[in-house]
Amino acid sequence: MKKGLFFVLLCAVCLALPAQAQKFGYxxxxxxxxxxxxxxxxxxxxxxxxxxxxxxxxxKYVEIEKLQKTYLAEEILLTEDMKRDRQRVLSDKEREAREYNNKVFGYQGLLFEKKKELMKSPMETVNRAIEKISLQKKLDFMFDKASDFVMLYTNPHHDYTDYVMEELGLDATSKPNKSTAATTTVPPVAGSPDNKTTTKPK
Structure with missing residues (x-):
């Protein structure tokens, strides 16, 4: 979903809820x-x-380079048919190398699938912890500072990262500054971990 559409839908949802019931975190x-x-x-x-x-x-490309050097060294001794055979072998090898490269590193290739496979478990673990904290703290929305859709300003009172870290049994030391400047804004809504109402940042 594009950021603009997401923002419009988010605003609509925020406005649809009673102000006193809206509580969010990130x-x-x-x-x-x-x-x-x-x-x-x-x-x-x-x-x-x-x-x-x-x-x-x-x-694969090292092998192709060796074949090319051998072909150039022997070209003068080859008949036309032999030259065509050698050139066809080189062409096939180059095509195989390109196809394999695309298969591995191309769009949704082997590396992409391997990343998705290996990242699935830790991502699911974090998502379950976030969902649990959201329910415990009775949040209506939980945002992610690390996502493409980030907030222009983040009030530390709304930061639930430490709660999730605690839920996962992780050390939260050396945590970066919770206030950040970014590129996209989220409409302010009432509610925070200590039930305080915040004002719209200027």
Missing amino acids: VDSEFILGKMPEYQKALSEIDKFADKWSKDIQD
Whole structure:
């Protein structure tokens, strides 16, 4: 969903709810995931697969380069039919290398699927914790500072990252500044972790 449409729908939902019932919060999922050993392990596994596939592709092009050098060295001794056969082999090898590269690193390729597979578990773990905290704190909305749709200003009173970290048993030390400047704004709504009403930032 495009940001503009999401923003319009969000505004509509916010305006539809009674002001006194609207309560929201946000978390920094990027920071939370960065503290998870399971997530770090997944990143390490992804790097290993990427390195292996990169080496496979590099090996294919090394082989092609050797064939090209051999062909150029022997070209003067080859008949026309032999030249065509060699050129056809080179062309096939180059096509295979390109196709394999696209298969691995192309849109929704093997690396994309491997990332999705390895990231599924830590992402689901974080999402379950966020959902649990949202229900416990009776929130109507929970935003993510790490998403494409971010807030122009974030009041620390609305930051539930520490609650989620606690739920996951993670250390929240060295947490970055909770106030941030970004590119998109979210309409202010009433409610916070301590039930205080905030005013629209200027």
